């Protein structure tokens with residue numbers, strides 16, 4: 744079967760970077776696909792939503808922070824074939840947000856130095872993103 748037979752799933756994600764240059768990773772909770780793996784916060788775009796609006800909504804839903812579109816800098820993207828879909832995942836970088844961050848979906852959060860990102864098990868789609876972030880930061 745040709746790769747093109749797979750549906751494309753667009754997921755928006757963000758590397759939140761704190762004042763010390765550390766990156767936020769969230770560990771997917773038990774019960775979700777790829778539970779236990781560390782990922783960038785984000786999620787699927789709903790019909791009619793812009794990528795930025797989807798990310799702003801997901802950040803509120805998942806970690807209770809408020810982000811504005813102006814603070815979302817497009818950085819790179821992942822394109823990865825999973826078994827049942829092809830993931831297309833724009834990755835933004837964001838250094839400014841408002842509100843007290845807290846996990847709202849049972850995730851564990853970790854602030855990770857770029858050099859240590861490799862120590863966290865991440866979905867296969869994320870591997871190239873880590874190298875690019877390490878170059879940036």
Ligand SMILES: Nc1nc2c([nH]c(=O)n2[C@@H]2O[C@H](COP(=O)(O)OP(=O)(O)OP(=O)(O)O)[C@@H](O)[C@H]2O)c(=O)[nH]1
Nearest residue numbers: 754756776777782783784785786787830866867868869
């Ligand atoms: N958020 C996020 N999703 C990722 C990353 N890498 C990666 O392969 N994915 C995949 O993207 C897909 C959708 O992400 P998601 O589960 O966060 O979607 P969501 O927040 O809308 O969750 P929901 O479906 O439970 O409502 C999953 O199959 C997930 O494994 C990543 O770094 N961050």
Ligand SMILES: [Mg+2]
Nearest residue numbers: 784785786787
């Ligand atoms: Mg999500």
